[in-house]
Amino acid sequence: MTVWDRPEPPTRPLPLDRERIVVAAIALADEAGLAAMSLRKVAARLEVGPMRLYGYISTKEELFDLVVDEVHAEILPEEQPGDWREALRAYARRTRQAALRHEWLADLLGGRPTMGPNALAVTEATLAPLDGLTDLDTALRAVETVSAYLTGAIRREIANLRAERATGLSKRDWQRAFGPYLRRMLATGRFPALTKAVYDGTEVDAEASFETGLDWVLDAVAAKLARPPA
Amino acid sequence: MTVWDRPEPPTRPLPLDRERIVVAAIALADEAGLAAMSLRKVAARLEVGPMRLYGYISTKEELFDLVVDEVHAEILPEEQPGDWREALRAYARRTRQAALRHEWLADLLGGRPTMGPNALAVTEATLAPLDGLTDLDTALRAVETVSAYLTGAIRREIANLRAERATGLSKRDWQRAFGPYLRRMLATGRFPALTKAVYDGTEVDAEASFETGLDWVLDAVAAKLARPPA
DNA sequence: CTCATGCCGATACACTGTATTTTGTTGTGA
DNA sequence: TCACAACAAAATACAGTGTATCGGCATGAG
Structure with missing residues (x-):
């Protein structure tokens, strides 16, 4: 043996x-x-x-909270930039990347307040670089606004991605060929601006669109930091 | 008989x-x-x-799409303002109001592309006033950015509302008294900025916070309209 | 050795979305 | 008037869900 x-x-x-x-x-x-x-x-x-x-x-909700917090460990930058703008941008990009790796994150984002240790660390990392540059409430508002944009933009991106995947078509083709339905809708003439958008809009990729919107929001924050509210 | x-x-x-x-x-x-x-x-x-x-x-998903579109009928303004800023603001406010009336909307917002007739009408109403003021892509980006902010802000607001309701405490109290847990977390000293925020932040009501963030985003849009991208 | 305690697997319940089968009704041709 | 076909609706069935409860077993205390 x-x-x-x-x-x-x-x-x-x-x-x-x-x-x-x-x-x-x-x-x-x-x-x-x-x-x-x-x-x-x-x-x-x-x-x-x-x-x-x-x-x-x-409870199962608790499991959701735990997995969301776990993903926030991936979002936390290994070394945080001191510049507030870079810090917020890193937060945004890393969150988006995490959502692309874990698409289900889009379903959970913003669904419940996130108070896990990793989520807190992420908030700290985004909030800290704003310290001293403005009053606390403005800083909080800045983080919350960026975070709201994030949630919405990521959800839309993932939703579109799934829709494309389901039809197997490119986004542009999908818009153009949304069955007879969309065409009929637009043909009613009730949606002139939309029609132009669908037919004349150049196809932009999701990342560029995300970055542009993010830049806008960051610019808005910058403007408020320059002159804090009276 | x-x-x-x-x-x-x-x-x-x-x-x-x-x-x-x-x-x-x-x-x-x-x-x-x-x-x-x-x-x-x-x-x-x-x-x-x-x-x-x-x-x-x-399928049940289809029912979700239908109810979401139905709510968009409430969002559509009865007569749309010609000013782009007012149009976008109305869109935002009415969506938020709809979500406060139908809290479940927060769970569905941004979850799937919305192509129903009412949703299309809402998009048209927000897009049309931007027509002529800038190029089409910028206009689309503006609507999308506002919409992303909306989704995220509404989801957070409803999530917080539910959390407060569940604990029966005011938001401030809830933050302060989040069990021994949050206090312990903050006491670790790993989150100085957050700690200041929790203890020194003035309590702002959800509506004001929503409006402020919205204003920032609208300001950002205005800035881009002023000088369209090169 | 006996008993109590606490853990853990199995079972159970009330639901879910949806496929399939059974039933009933109604219209039609002979 | 009767037989049958076609279709609409109801009933049943299935595979799954989150979670409460129950039963047995193993381990530690006396």
Whole structure:
């Protein structure tokens, strides 16, 4: 009898912890979308009964909060720039990148207040460089405005991406060929400006559009920093 | 045997149509949240079997699209201002008001491209006043940027509102007393700027905050209209 | 050795969206 | 008037969900 014959020790399931749960949940969602992140599937991936999870999580919403915070670890810059504009821009870009890696993030963004440690660190990193440049309320407003833009822009981008994927067409083609429906709509003549936009608008890629909008918002912030409110 | 004895004709159920379905769905969601808008409950409210709905919609996502578009009818201004700034502001305010009336809208905003007739009309109303003031791409970017801000700001506002409601505390108290957790977090000293914000920030109400951010974004748009991109 | 305690898997419940099957009704041709 | 076909609607079925509850088992205390 060699070691090879010896039965494997019954591979004690790794002791469960939040971290392992969160990692499994993210993996599932990355592979098959947020809908695939069911407690049962997460548990199955950890080779554990579904109810085991309730020792670490008290509700599914809590799991959502945890995975969102986990992704914020990717968003946090390894070393933060001292310049407020670069800090906000990095925050925006890194969030967008994270959403492109984890599309399900778009479904969750802005859905609940995020108070996890990583999210707090991200807020700190964006807020700190504004310190001293203006009053606190203006600084807060700046971060919130950028963050609101972010949420909306990312959600739209991912929504469009999914729609394109579903039809298999390029965005432009998709707009042009949205069945007879859109054409009929535009043909009614009720939407002249829109019609021009659809037919004459140049196709811009999502990233450029994101960056442009972001620049606008950052310019707006800059203007307010220059002359804080009376 | 008089007419009075005669049994009532069996009250033919009103012939179903999309409109009735959408109205029922919205009512349900208004009363008990988006989760209450299940196909079975909608059908029950119409005194009809669940499968009947599939004669009018082919999937639940489609129902979501329909209810979102229906709400856009409330967003569309009865008479649109010719001034682009007022048009965009009206769009923003009316969307926010709609979301306060129908909180579930926050869950759906930005989740899918909205191409319904009412949504198209809203886009037209916001786009038209920009016509001639700048090139088409800039106009589109303006509308999209405002819309992105809107989505994000509304989602955050509703999320905070729900959180406050859940704890029964005012926002300020909630921040201050977020269990031992937040205090402990801040006490670590890792988040100095955040700590100042939480403790020294004046409480601003949601509407004012929304308006301020909106003004910033509109200012940014105005700046771009003044000198269109090279 | 006995008993109590706490953990963990299995089971159970009330729901969900949707596919499929069964039933009923109504119009039609003979 | 009857038989049948076509279609609309209801009922049933299925695979899944989040979560409450129950039962057994293993481990530690007395």
